Amino acid sequence: MTESEEIRNNNGSVVTTDIEVRCCNTDALRDQLESTIKEWAIRDNWPAGYDSIKFSTLIDPEANFVGLLNKEIVSMVSAVNYGDQLSFIGTFLTADGHKGKGYGTQLFRECLQHAGDRVTGLYSNQRMTEWYKRHGFVQTGTCSIFRKPYTGKVDLPADFPVACIIPAKDLDFADLCRFDRSYFPADRPEFLRAWLSHPKVILAPAFVKDGVIHGYGVLRQCIGDTICKFGPLFADSFVVAEQLALAMLNAVPEGTEIVQFDCLDDNPQTDRLAEKVGFSPTGELHGGRVLWKNGRPEFDVSGVYAYTSGAFG
Structure with a gap:
């Protein structure tokens, strides 16, 4: 109309x-x-x-x-x-x-x-935050963008647990969905199945030990193929998040200029992860806002090292 x-x-x-x-x-x-x-x-x-x-x-x-x-x-x-x-x-x-x-x-x-x-969320830059508040949103936290220039493959530590890193597509899908639900505030099986299998996904590793999923991540190319992003990167410990990040960094294709991940600052370990694997905050892009309306969902933010995307949460 x-x-x-x-x-x-x-x-x-x-x-x-x-x-x-x-x-x-x-x-x-x-x-x-x-x-x-x-x-x-x-x-x-x-x-x-x-x-x-x-x-x-x-x-x-x-x-x-x-x-x-x-x-x-x-x-x-x-x-x-x-x-x-x-x-x-x-x-x-x-x-x-x-x-x-x-x-x-x-x-x-x-x-x-x-x-x-519905409980409704969004990520905002600083300029728009007050405008969203006038529409009933409440700021509940902040979010950050970290980037690093691509410089080739990374050196993996001698004790890197190669045997524990397997393709997420090889997991029992129901088990993966249950793990994902711990760190994302809704079930999303159709989305996950398509997200993991998209042709622009470079690597989707999972960390599995003794049959138990401890984390998974997705490395994908953005439009134009010069920027790659982690999203999501969920893990039940910092060590697992670091090892998945290293595995994904080692899979970044030639021709990439920038590698990026977007994260919630509610998890203080994201700064530590960024420093450990060589990422820096993005200046004027650093310091976005997280806003919710009609309440706030419950999920384990301590395991969110990179959220999925700005469009999907």
């Missing part, structure tokens, strides 16, 4: 909007959004993941919303509902030249309506 109304923008002035707000519930619109994300990511050197609309649709077919002007996407946002209890908001962007017109506000209202009364 076409919306036309007055909205106050970030500086308090009134703007009139005229935009077609659509839920991406058709293949054609999903393909258009996927192409737009890829175009913006390459243009702005933004480390977005491949096929994010495909992944979100597996969890929630009506997760993505766009604002259209003359059939062109000028704004986007997602609210991924994990069943009846949890929603996560991400990929909230408006094209340059269209900011300050209220387009993002209209889409955000739409995704909040989609999330309903």
